[in-house]
Amino acid sequence: MLVCQCNVITDKEIEEIVLSFLKEDPWQLVVPAKVYRAIEKRGRCAGCFPNVVDIIARVTEEYHLLLDRSSVDLVDVKARLARLQKKRIGGRREGRSTGHRAA
Numbered sequence: 001m002l003v004c005q006c007n008v009i010t011d012k013e014i015e016e017i018v019l020s021f022l023k024e025d026p027w028q029l030v031v032p033a034k035v036y037r038a039i040e041k042r043g044r045c046a047g048c049f050p051n052v053v054d055i056i057a058r059v060t061e062e063y064h065l066l067l068d069r070s071s072v073d074l075v076d077v078k079a080r081l082a083r084l085q086k087k088r089i090g091g092r093r094e095g096r097s098t099g100h101r102a103a
Contacts, residue, residue, distance in 0.1 A: 030060065
């Protein structure tokens with residue numbers, strides 16, 4: 001499936017890169033910027049970043065489950081991301097107000 005239309009990046013490419021990062025260090029923090037740097041591309045409109053974060057979370061959870069870790073040792077990444085998103089939505093948003101008009 002095509003994840004980034006600006007750079008023509010598929011979900012399989014992102015999954016492979018995330019797995020390679022996790023094989024190097026299973027507990028490292030993988031973020032979209034790190035994935036894009038590995039592909040040697042840049043996020044242009046950044047509209048795909050939420051989907052990339054979802055792929056990173058899914059692949060990371062699956063990888064750690066395959067390592068035979070007990071479920072007590074794992075942190076539920078999706079639940080933490082959902083809590084952060086709720087917290088972010090409720091807060092003040094940066095940027096221009098809707099009434100702002102450029103001359």
